[in-house]
Amino acid sequence: MSDELRTILLEQVDRLLADTVTPALLRGLEQGIWPGALWAEMEGLGLTLALVPDAMGGAGLGWDDAAALWQVLGRHAAPVPLAESMAAAGILAAAGITPPAGLLGLVVPGEAGLPWGRRAGHLVAAGGDSVTLHHPAAAQEGRGAVSRLPFDRRTPGPQVAAAPMPATLGPDAASLAGALIHAAQMAGALEAVLDMSVDYATTRRQFGRTIGGFQAVQQLLAQAAGEVAAAGVAAAQAGRSAARRGLAGAEFEIASAKVVCGEAAGKVAAIAHQVHAAMGFTDEHALHLHTRRLWTWRDACGAERVWARRIGTAALARGGAMLWPDLTARDEGAAA
Amino acid sequence: MAGLRFDLRDTPPEAPALRAELRAFLAEAGREWTPMVRAYSWMGFDREFTREVGRRGWIGMTWPAAHGGGERTAMERYVVLEEMLAVGAPVAAHWIGDRQSGPLILRLGTEEQRREFIPRIIRGECAFAIGLSEPDSGSDLASLRTRAERVPGGWRINGRKVWTTNAHRCDFMIALLRTEAQPDPKLKHQGLSQFLVDLRSSGLTIRPILDLVGEEGFNEITFDDVFVPDSMVVGEVGQGWKQATAELAFERAGPERYLSSLPLLTAALDDLRAEPAAAEAVGRLLARAGTLRQMSLAVAGMLQEGKAPEREAALVKDVGNDWEQITLPETIRDLLDPARTPPQVTEMLGIITMVARSYSLRGGTREILRGIIARQLGLR
Ligand SMILES: Cc1cc2nc3c(=O)[nH]c(=O)nc-3n(C[C@H](O)[C@H](O)[C@H](O)COP(=O)(O)OP(=O)(O)OC[C@H]3O[C@@H](n4cnc5c(N)ncnc54)[C@H](O)[C@@H]3O)c2cc1C
Numbered sequence: 001m002s003d004e005l006r007t008i009l010l011e012q013v014d015r016l017l018a019d020t021v022t023p024a025l026l027r028g029l030e031q032g033i034w035p036g037a038l039w040a041e042m043e044g045l046g047l048t049l050a051l052v053p054d055a056m057g058g059a060g061l062g063w064d065d066a067a068a069l070w071q072v073l074g075r076h077a078a079p080v081p082l083a084e085s086m087a088a089a090g091i092l093a094a095a096g097i098t099p100p101a102g103l104l105g106l107v108v109p110g111e112a113g114l115p116w117g118r119r120a121g122h123l124v125a126a127g128g129d130s131v132t133l134h135h136p137a138a139a140q141e142g143r144g145a146v147s148r149l150p151f152d153r154r155t156p157g158p159q160v161a162a163a164p165m166p167a168t169l170g171p172d173a174a175s176l177a178g179a180l181i182h183a184a185q186m187a188g189a190l191e192a193v194l195d196m197s198v199d200y201a202t203t204r205r206q207f208g209r210t211i212g213g214f215q216a217v218q219q220l221l222a223q224a225a226g227e228v229a230a231a232g233v234a235a236a237q238a239g240r241s242a243a244r245r246g247l248a249g250a251e252f253e254i255a256s257a258k259v260v261c262g263e264a265a266g267k268v269a270a271i272a273h274q275v276h277a278a279m280g281f282t283d284e285h286a287l288h289l290h291t292r293r294l295w296t297w298r299d300a301c302g303a304e305r306v307w308a309r310r311i312g313t314a315a316l317a318r319g320g321a322m323l324w325p326d327l328t329a330r331d332e333g334a335a336a
Numbered sequence: 337m338a339g340l341r342f343d344l345r346d347t348p349p350e351a352p353a354l355r356a357e358l359r360a361f362l363a364e365a366g367r368e369w370t371p372m373v374r375a376y377s378w379m380g381f382d383r384e385f386t387r388e389v390g391r392r393g394w395i396g397m398t399w400p401a402a403h404g405g406g407e408r409t410a411m412e413r414y415v416v417l418e419e420m421l422a423v424g425a426p427v428a429a430h431w432i433g434d435r436q437s438g439p440l441i442l443r444l445g446t447e448e449q450r451r452e453f454i455p456r457i458i459r460g461e462c463a464f465a466i467g468l469s470e471p472d473s474g475s476d477l478a479s480l481r482t483r484a485e486r487v488p489g490g491w492r493i494n495g496r497k498v499w500t501t502n503a504h505r506c507d508f509m510i511a512l513l514r515t516e517a518q519p520d521p522k523l524k525h526q527g528l529s530q531f532l533v534d535l536r537s538s539g540l541t542i543r544p545i546l547d548l549v550g551e552e553g554f555n556e557i558t559f560d561d562v563f564v565p566d567s568m569v570v571g572e573v574g575q576g577w578k579q580a581t582a583e584l585a586f587e588r589a590g591p592e593r594y595l596s597s598l599p600l601l602t603a604a605l606d607d608l609r610a611e612p613a614a615a616e617a618v619g620r621l622l623a624r625a626g627t628l629r630q631m632s633l634a635v636a637g638m639l640q641e642g643k644a645p646e647r648e649a650a651l652v653k654d655v656g657n658d659w660e661q662i663t664l665p666e667t668i669r670d671l672l673d674p675a676r677t678p679p680q681v682t683e684m685l686g687i688i689t690m691v692a693r694s695y696s697l698r699g700g701t702r703e704i705l706r707g708i709i710a711r712q713l714g715l716r
Binding site for chain 2: 191196201202212213215217218219221222223225226227229230232233234236237240252253255256257259260263304305307308309311312313315316319320321323324326327328331332
């Protein structure tokens with residue numbers, strides 16, 4: 001997708017979310033209230049099939065466009081499992097299976113449940129050597145310990161379709177997609193948390209001036225800004241690599257993004273709460289609606305440790321002499 | 337985020353061939369480099385090496401051909417810089433000239449200055465020092481007091497500069513000096529000017545200062561009625577502050593702001609295979625390294641487009657400094673086993689542990705950089 005079109009799409013989604021996603025809506029989610037109108041609008045915009053090629057009735061977006069979109073979604077606390085459904089449809093399409101309508105659940109190995117699994121019309125499994133589409137078995141409803149959002153156990157039931165795993169997706173397709181989704185959403189949520197903190201620091205007054213005037217507070221927020229910028233770059237780079245080389249070929253960048261965004265989530269959420277102090281510790285203030293997601297997404301689809309180990313194991317096997325050549329060769333094709 | 341953008345860039349199409357050439361050259365040149373040399377890297381002064389780099393066209397790569405430059409892109413230059421830093425090449429004899437003094441002269445210098453200095457920098461024969469800090473003016477640079485007074489045909493300088501890296505080995509310095517007394521501290525940014533100062537001028541004394549590593553890394557420079565001809569004023573008299581801060585954007589923008597201690601990771605890696613905790617720790621380091629590289633490339637891309645990414649550069653330097661100064665050395669230290677680690681690795685860790693203190697000081701301290709970022713956030 002051209003930069004210009006992407007900007008238009010992202011702005012459109014950003015506006016839609018800005019208009020719809022109120023703290024009340026977010027609180028409703030924790031009561032299990034499904035934001036049906038929002039979901040319908042997103043389906044109407046074709047977002048659920050955005051990663052599906054035009055020929056199969058989708059919008060033909062790349063993983064880079066998708067990652068940018070998920071970042072916007074994360075900025076608004078990702079009130080619907082759009083990213084998961086979108087990725088599942090994209091994976092099906094890449095394997096040659098026409099995605100069915102409705103919410104698709106992406107089964108990620110090792111995950112105890114699926115966000116809003118109860119509402120999934122179908123489940124998609126993508127690991128090893130096959131991509132499969134299933135009717136879901138009955139849901140065992142649950143909710144995230146920290147997010148308090150619907151997070152349901154739902155195992156794949158009868159198989160509807162199956163196809164061999166395409167090489168570009170690779171045997172870890174679902175895990176990689178899950179990591180990319182959560183890295184991108186964290187990158188967006190981090191922006192929101194930083195913005196809220198800067199706003200708070202420029203309005204809350206103590207000792208006769210705004211607390212943002214105190215250098216200690218400035219230094220904390222500047223540090224947070226560095227982390228937020230790093231997270232954004234890591235997520236974008238992961239999306240770009242996946243667009244260029246497929247999920248399988250982007251393992252390093254996706255893993256890196258999950259690590260960098262996860263580390264940033266820990267640091268920035270801590271700084272945000274320090275700056276908001278008692279007000280940010282209340283249920284009433286909206287900060288926790290975002291920081292609780294950061295803490296949740298950090299651990300979703302593999303915490304930093306898991307992905308760091310993958311990168312590290314590969315680098316150790318390659319050895320010191322290949323460390324720099326490997327790092328620079330990734331986007332330079334033939335080099336190495 | 338708050339007006340800061342880091343658009344992803346690609347390395348240029350020429351990169352693979354350029355890298356191959358550089359790697360062959362650096363492997364050969366680096367045969368004898370000790371852990372000390374590699375750990376010192378962009379502070380390490382080696383004229384012979386610099387002349388070789390110049391001969392290969394890797395200094396002034398982006399400058400106009402009319403002055404002997406290579407007219408190559410900023411992104412090609414970026415490739416050269418990162419390859420040099422990744423192996424810890426001793427680049428100090430041309431680093432400053434290539435990074436900031438040359439570009440400053442090209443942008444604001446007279447035609448005569450360009451003709452005199454640019455070809456010499458390109459050949460690796462004119463090494464530059466940075467003459468900013470003074471005993472009483474560090475972070476508060478604009479408070480500086482070293483004076484240049486008008487005299488017939490030029491200027492007379494009195495005062496002191498300090499921490500001037502490699503001045504005792506360099507040929508020239510671009511000095512920021514006070515050309516107009518400014519009793520009102522609120523107006524301290526006015527009345528400053530930049531000069532090209534020959535480090536062999538009479539009345540100029542250079543006293544090397546031993547650093548904590550045990551090297552004569554920086555100096556104190558005393559000016560005692562040093563005469564500088566009019567032809568050595570850079571840009572406009574009185575515009576020194578604006579000029580120098582633009583120059584600082586170049587100083588902060590490079591990959592040396594995250595790569596300084598990479599040679600330690602490279603050197604230690606093979607030895608870490610036996611350490612069970614290494615996979616996760618190394619993975620975390622590399623996740624950041626790849627990200628910092630993309631951030632640094634984003635800044636290089638802005639330079640390429642002729643933008644002045646002062647704030648972006650400050651942010652990347654801040655995040656990068658943390659990684660090269662704290663995260664990387666601390667991680668390696670934690671993983672090494674004295675019973676197993678080869679002495680070269682232990683030695684390099686030791687030197688980097690000491691040298692790394694300077695990463696968050698020079699080119700603007702961590703606190704000053706975060707102040708710049710806070711301003712960008714609208715907090716001040
Ligand atoms: C190895 C090395 C090489 C160098 N090479 C050169 C060179 O070639 N040329 C040159 O001109 N200079 C050079 N410098 C000097 C460097 O630019 C200064 O060290 C730096 O600007 C800080 O000044 P200072 O050391 O006087 O510290 P100070 O300004 O005295 O600062 C001391 C501490 O106070 C903090 N501080 C100061 N002001 C503020 C503030 N407003 N808000 C919050 N915190 C503040 C600082 O962050 C720092 O932590 C070099 C320094 C080193 C270490």
